[in-house]
Amino acid sequence: MPEIRQNFITKEWVIFAPERSKRPEEFKTKKEKREVPSHSPICPFCPGNEHLTPPELFSIKKDGNWLVRVVPNKFPALEREGEKIRSLKGIKRSITGVGIHEVLIEAPLHNLFIPFMGEEQILTVLETYRLRYLEAWKDPKVEMVLIFKNHGEGAGTSLEHPHSQLIGLPIIPTDIRQRLWDAMRYYDENGECIYCRNLEEEIKDGERIVMETKNFVVFIPYAAYTPFHTWIFPKNHRCSFSDAKDDEMEEFARVLKDILLKFYKGLNDPDYNILLRSYPSGKGTERFFHWYVSIVLRLTKSAGFELGSGMFINTSLPEKDAEFLRSIK
Amino acid sequence: MPEIRQNFITKEWVIFAPERSKRPEEFKTKKEKREVPSHSPICPFCPGNEHLTPPELFSIKKDGNWLVRVVPNKFPALEREGEKIRSLKGIKRSITGVGIHEVLIEAPLHNLFIPFMGEEQILTVLETYRLRYLEAWKDPKVEMVLIFKNHGEGAGTSLEHPHSQLIGLPIIPTDIRQRLWDAMRYYDENGECIYCRNLEEEIKDGERIVMETKNFVVFIPYAAYTPFHTWIFPKNHRCSFSDAKDDEMEEFARVLKDILLKFYKGLNDPDYNILLRSYPSGKGTERFFHWYVSIVLRLTKSAGFELGSGMFINTSLPEKDAEFLRSIK
Structure with a gap:
């Protein structure tokens, strides 16, 4: 019998269909492994081609x-x-598209992806995230800052060179507002952070944990949207990753490297998106929001059912996915 | 300057980025046109292979x-x-996966897609939709019925033979519940259907209209999520397509054929999903819900920004898309 699970945090339902389910190793991507060069003469992000990008903001x-x-x-x-101007004319509601859109080039080498970086380079990337993130929030026009990474063509990237992006939006997206509202309401009713509670129960259960370190837990959520959908949660309650202490950041760098290396080895370099979910201190979300990282692997395709319902059909079980990832050394 | 528009009905924000924008004709898919045979000996949906499917429910x-x-x-x-059983154990909230999942084979011919069907065949398909839809709602376990169609590999279909699907869910998806709630609230505050109001203003504006007939309007919504995202709205307020009168159904069949033919000719047979959004009479949504059809073309890929924000970046303008489609005869 299939099972429909509800994500405790986002309230979204996901169908788990064992009849359609594959074994974890069957999700290995079939793409040919090709040698990526360490330098590409036509890549705008490679050293020597700095003139091909707009002027540098930071390095x-x-x-x-x-x-x-x-x-x-x-x-x-x-x-x-430009000015942030809202306009309401009947059904035509709009706001000028002001905000921030930056590219964070993660390394000078064209093929130095995070799983192969030394910890020091990953820390340099994270420190850049932190500084640009705080800088973006200083802009009074900005109401939401997202840092994300697209890895591979299936994840929507057009340039191969390792890079992330930062977007500062002049509005809070409807989905995000709903999640904040739900988390706030949970806090009001239970006097605790919904993310802390979720983490506590995932640790107690154990079945879906991939890795646990002193300050971090990597797990496949109980109602994972798609096969191998992975969350990295810090154990210490903080609403912003930018508040993490130095030793936590070092640990986070190692954890990120390790989980991405597991994906690389176990699933043959799959395409994925990494999303950093974070709110800065001082924005009123300190108590009820908890920063984390979501990694969405692009192993399956969404079709009419997903578009029509906003739900997912996951053909893999989180417990099996986690077991498989634990076994990858 | 890019513009961010809000969908009046769903409340979702969409970024329109003219800098990144393509001209409508550039969205033409580049796939090779190949001859699809009218019969395939290995297709489980072709006549003669009826034994390859589970036993027929209706024909x-x-x-x-x-x-x-x-x-x-x-x-x-x-x-x-099976029984519908809810279970709540801390963060583990689930319900048994009971419900309905049917395939509606639209024609005996392997290559008879809707744009090439005679009107009578389309009406036969629509009549099947109506009967199976009403039948599904009779099941007391079912809280939501979706009819949808995946056309092409990029839209997630695995079998080429023209077919649609019907899913009866034992829960109302979180997104759908939110939309119903918003529509109800709009009705409470304004004494009118939000869909009727939206339609009225789209007609008045005219810029985004692709086709208008006696009882139907085809348009690209003001805040279309993706290039050529198209809505077909009936002018008469009804919550369910199953309540449409015979002459309206005939007109709907023609309208559906015409818009899909425009896509076929203008964009070189693109992949798309068709979603039928409908609620039956007697479920309390009569006044505030309005049935319609949403066609989502799969011309672009969602990446980290879309996953992280729930928003879309549309690289085409609805006004231009509508103009282009109007020009396709």
Whole structure:
């Protein structure tokens, strides 16, 4: 009998259909492994081609060479300059597309993806995340800051060179507002953070845990939307990753490397999106919001049912996915 | 300057980025047109292979041959038999996966897609939709019935033979509940159906209208999620398509054929999903819900931003898309 599970945090329902289910190893992508060069002469993110990007906003350098570099997106979804103007004309409700759209180039080498980076390079990337994130929130036009990464063509990336993106939106997306509202309401009714409670029960259950370190837990949520949908939760309640302490950041760098390496080895370099869910201190979400990272693997395709219902059909069980990932060394 | 528009009905925000925008004709899919045979010996939906599907639930026949045939899905997401049992154990909230999952085979010919069907065949399909829809709602376990169609690989279909699906869910998906609630609230505050109001203003504006007939309007909504995202609205307020009168159904068949033919000609047979949004009479939604059809073309890919925000970035303008479709004869 299939089972429909509800995500405790987002309230979304997911159908788990064992009849349709594959064994975890069957999700291995079939793409041909090809050698990615360490430098590409036509890549705008490779050293020597700095003139192909808009002028640099930020960088971290060592011995005169940049390790990480931040530039405005050349084809921005939102524009930095301009006034934030709302307009309401009957059904036509709009706001000017002002905001921030930056590209964070994660390494000078064209093929140095996070799972192969040294911890120091990952820390440099995370420190860049932190600084640009705090900077973006300073803009009074910005109501929401998202940091995300697209890895692989199936995850929507057009440039291969390791990079992340930051978007600062002039509105709070409807979905995010709903989640904040739900988390606040849970806090009002239970006097505890819904994320802390979720984490506590996932640890107690154990079945869906992939890794646990001193300060972090990596798990496949009970109602994972898609096969291998993975959450990384810090144990300490903080609404923003930018408040994490130095030793936590070091641990986070290792955890991120390890889980991405498990995906690389176990599923043959799958395409994925990484989403950093975080709210800064001082925005009133301190008590009820809890930062975390969501990794969405692009192993399946959404079709009419998903579009029509907003629900997912997951053909894999979180407990099995977690067991499989634990076994990958 | 990009513009962010809000969908009046769903409240969702969409970024329109003219810098990234393509001209409508550039969205033409580049797939090779290949000859689809009218019969495939290995297709389980082709006549002669009826034994390859589970036993037939329903069919419409003419001269001893079936024109349309309904069978249970061979790999159902939900099971017909069994009890509906909710379970709450801390964060683990679930319900047994009972419900309905049917396949509606739209024609005996392997290559007779809706845009090439005669009106009579389309009417036979729509009549099948109506009867199976009403039948599904009779099941006391069912709280939501979705009819949808996946056309093309990019839209998630695995079998080429023209078919639709019907799913009867034992719960109301979170997204749908939110939309119903919003529509109800709009009705409470304004004494009118939000869909009727939306339609009225789209007609008045005219810019995004693709076609208008006596009883139907086809338009690209003001805040279309993706390029060529199209809505078909009946002018008469009814919550269910199953309440439409005979002449309206005939008109609907023609309208559906015409818009799908425009896509076929103008965009080179793109992949798409068709969603029938409908609630039956007697479920309390008569006044505030309005049935319609949503067609989502799969011309672009969602990436980290879409997953992280629940928002879309549309690289095409609804006004331009509508103009382009109007020009396709």
